[in-house]
Amino acid sequence: MCPDENSTTSGPRVAALIAAGSTGRHPLDSSGPASPGAAKPQEAAEANGQRDPGREEEFLDRLAGFAQQHQADKWSGTLGTFLETIVRSNPQRATRTSHQYMWDMLRAQSQEDDKGVLHCTLLSTELFGVDDSIARVVDYFKAAAAGSEVGRRLLLLLGPPSGGKSTLVILLKRGLEAYSCTDAGALYAVAGCPVHESPLHLVPQALRASFRETYGADISGELCPSCRLRVDKELGGDYMRMPVERIFVSEAGRVGIGTYAPHDPTTADLADLVGSVDLSKVAEFGDEGDPRAWSWSGSVYAASRGALEMIEILKVKREFLYLLLTLTQEKNVKVSRFPLIHVDETIVAHTNLAEFRKFLQEPENEALLDRMVVIQVPYTLDYRAEAKIYRKLISTAEPAFREVHLDPHVLNIAAVFAILTRLHVGEDKGENLSKRLRLQAGEDVDGVNRADAERLRERLPDEGLAGVSPRFVINALSAAITKSNTKSLTTMDVLLALKDAIESDARIDAKEKTRWTDFLVLARKDFYNRWVKEDVHKALFVAFEQEAQELLDKYVDEVEAALDNRKLRDPITNEDRDPDERMLRAVEEKIHISDSGKHSFRQEVVRKAMGAYKREQKFTLASHAPLRDAIEQYLFEQRRDVLRLVSSAARPEEETQRKISVVAKRLVDDYGYDSHSAREALNYVTTLLAQE
Ligand SMILES: Nc1ncnc2c1ncn2[C@@H]1O[C@H](COP(=O)(O)OP(=O)(O)OP(=O)(O)O)[C@@H](O)[C@H]1O
Ligand SMILES: [Mg+2]
Ligand SMILES: [Zn+2]
Numbered sequence: 001m002c003p004d005e006n007s008t009t010s011g012p013r014v015a016a017l018i019a020a021g022s023t024g025r026h027p028l029d030s031s032g033p034a035s036p037g038a039a040k041p042q043e044a045a046e047a048n049g050q051r052d053p054g055r056e057e058e059f060l061d062r063l064a065g066f067a068q069q070h071q072a073d074k075w076s077g078t079l080g081t082f083l084e085t086i087v088r089s090n091p092q093r094a095t096r097t098s099h100q101y102m103w104d105m106l107r108a109q110s111q112e113d114d115k116g117v118l119h120c121t122l123l124s125t126e127l128f129g130v131d132d133s134i135a136r137v138v139d140y141f142k143a144a145a146a147g148s149e150v151g152r153r154l155l156l157l158l159g160p161p162s163g164g165k166s167t168l169v170i171l172l173k174r175g176l177e178a179y180s181c182t183d184a185g186a187l188y189a190v191a192g193c194p195v196h197e198s199p200l201h202l203v204p205q206a207l208r209a210s211f212r213e214t215y216g217a218d219i220s221g222e223l224c225p226s227c228r229l230r231v232d233k234e235l236g237g238d239y240m241r242m243p244v245e246r247i248f249v250s251e252a253g254r255v256g257i258g259t260y261a262p263h264d265p266t267t268a269d270l271a272d273l274v275g276s277v278d279l280s281k282v283a284e285f286g287d288e289g290d291p292r293a294w295s296w297s298g299s300v301y302a303a304s305r306g307a308l309e310m311i312e313i314l315k316v317k318r319e320f321l322y323l324l325l326t327l328t329q330e331k332n333v334k335v336s337r338f339p340l341i342h343v344d345e346t347i348v349a350h351t352n353l354a355e356f357r358k359f360l361q362e363p364e365n366e367a368l369l370d371r372m373v374v375i376q377v378p379y380t381l382d383y384r385a386e387a388k389i390y391r392k393l394i395s396t397a398e399p400a401f402r403e404v405h406l407d408p409h410v411l412n413i414a415a416v417f418a419i420l421t422r423l424h425v426g427e428d429k430g431e432n433l434s435k436r437l438r439l440q441a442g443e444d445v446d447g448v449n450r451a452d453a454e455r456l457r458e459r460l461p462d463e464g465l466a467g468v469s470p471r472f473v474i475n476a477l478s479a480a481i482t483k484s485n486t487k488s489l490t491t492m493d494v495l496l497a498l499k500d501a502i503e504s505d506a507r508i509d510a511k512e513k514t515r516w517t518d519f520l521v522l523a524r525k526d527f528y529n530r531w532v533k534e535d536v537h538k539a540l541f542v543a544f545e546q547e548a549q550e551l552l553d554k555y556v557d558e559v560e561a562a563l564d565n566r567k568l569r570d571p572i573t574n575e576d577r578d579p580d581e582r583m584l585r586a587v588e589e590k591i592h593i594s595d596s597g598k599h600s601f602r603q604e605v606v607r608k609a610m611g612a613y614k615r616e617q618k619f620t621l622a623s624h625a626p627l628r629d630a631i632e633q634y635l636f637e638q639r640r641d642v643l644r645l646v647s648s649a650a651r652p653e654e655e656t657q658r659k660i661s662v663v664a665k666r667l668v669d670d671y672g673y674d675s676h677s678a679r680e681a682l683n684y685v686t687t688l689l690a691q692e
Helices: 005-022 053-073 079-089 098-108 131-145 165-180 205-215 225-233 270-274 279-285 318-330 353-361 363-369 383-395 410-422 430-440 450-457 470-484 491-503 510-540 544-564 581-589 598-614 625-648 654-671 675-691
Strands: 076-078 110-112 118-120 154-159 187-190 243-247 257-260 307-310 346-352 372-376
Touching: 076 079, 079 243, 098 110, 098 131, 098 165, 098 346, 118 131, 131 154, 131 165, 131 372, 154 165, 154 318, 154 353, 165 257, 165 307, 165 346, 270 318, 318 346, 318 363, 346 353, 353 363, 363 372, 383 410, 383 470, 410 430, 410 470, 410 491, 410 510, 430 450, 430 510, 470 491, 491 510, 510 625, 510 654, 510 675, 544 581, 544 598, 544 625, 581 598, 581 625, 654 675
Parallel strands: 154 346, 154 372, 257 307, 307 346
Antiparallel strands: 076 243, 110 118, 187 243
């Protein structure tokens, strides 16, 4: 399968990389661009257009089922029927605040472990390596739902670019949508209310104490101006007849979710957030203060009962901030020429570090900061989690990307590099940095005891706040793929692509560029070399068991002949020959059997073999531990020599070729390589071995 040209095009490149690395020169400098010749026609990839009819049918079924379910779950009535049925059956549920609703939603999508610790599956199945931040967010909602003071403060997620802040909020929003479709998450609102307010707002203040006595639950919040007017004008004050319906949270439908992103701060209008007077209607209703002349289009109204996402919150004007802080604290909005409007919603805001530092520099912001709960969402320091992020991003990327084969270490090596740029570099250089990185991923490292490991695993305050982002890595990978038009990307290709990306990025200063390029070398030396050698070693032992048994049988035959001073008949030539003393010694030397000691060792082996024979048992490797060690080592070195031949011989002989193909096939079948990357890996390891 593997065309031979590959080894010739990539051999020198790989060799150059290694040589440069070991002489301390810049390792990636001398290399050319990633070899484009490597691309092989992919087995006519599962044509894009082809659909699996079974799957399509299943999807359509589910779609129809979903719609039906949704239909069935609908509910509508009046305040009267709402009280008699929904509230009576579960008053606590019917009186939930937005924070309590959010907390119930998170709890419904969480799992408790054996120690009683709650793990939020909603967030943790899509966000990797940020468990601490997730736990803090969950704690915030737990405390806020319990009525603690934190619920009156705005939640601000703070972190480096593309560190998952938006994703976290998106997951919360999707979680709310899904939860509102469940029985436990059923939400009810006054039908037609612009802020889909709770029907219980219709219960007059004077009767709320008695509501509490009756149902054991509190009503908070006031009727909105629009509904108040309707009760008067349409129902002649009979609020019991006010229509009520079940609502379903939907961002697209502007129910229970609002999103605000600042565009140009100079033109940003408060109306985007809280609506404004609709002048065309003022003429009709004759008064600016008439709620019917009001446009309720602001995202604050859309978000009522659920969550308001504030993107880049520190970029908005100060007056916006005050409005939002009042909203969280007092649960109302006050806009000029309009009465106070009660709105209950959870504000989740996010911002990046640069913006936050700027904000901190202005002393008058201190009071504002006091009214926020800031949760950091740093980059992960666990390279395996980071690699998972890449895998996720690739799986949702364009098809061209998904069709490319990645060797098994591509994503891990990119992740190792990314984490290295995020770690604090003090006295820790090279080896220590690599050690810390492995400890962060929960690996055991030789020579590091438990206590030290705990200490080294601790995240330093500035770690994970700067360095390479997942997006940077993914961009570098896509660039490598489009540029070389390859269908197979190896770890070496990726290291080169990252180097290119670093060099061509104008935002990175020269010193940083050198430091980061050095990290690529470190990643290769301390991680890739170890991983790829391990793969090749394992693959070398194809059918090892059987081969070892054959060697054992041969060893015993030769030893018997040698002890009896007898000749052996060559099965092919039919000629008699002496026992193969060279082979016997080669095996024995592996376990340091001396020339003078060989006789007694051989006698002992034969005795054991005879014993097994008499008991009608097979004499196997398990029957003799020292001999097993000897044979394993013997075989291993033999294989290694085969590998060495790959690089030394310009045209390896057929037998060597065959043996190599077996190893390459094993890499493909069992270790996640394709034929191109397997060949590259073998070349690479060969070059490494040549240096040992
Ligand atoms: N810890 C993580 N787990 C899973 N995916 C992540 C993680 N961090 C980032 N990502 C992915 O990286 C991409 C960028 O993340 P996202 O947009 O959420 O970052 P952000 O913090 O909002 O960035 P910005 O400050 O640039 O707005 C997303 O596709 C996201 O899924
Ligand atoms: Mg974002
Ligand atoms: Zn209303």
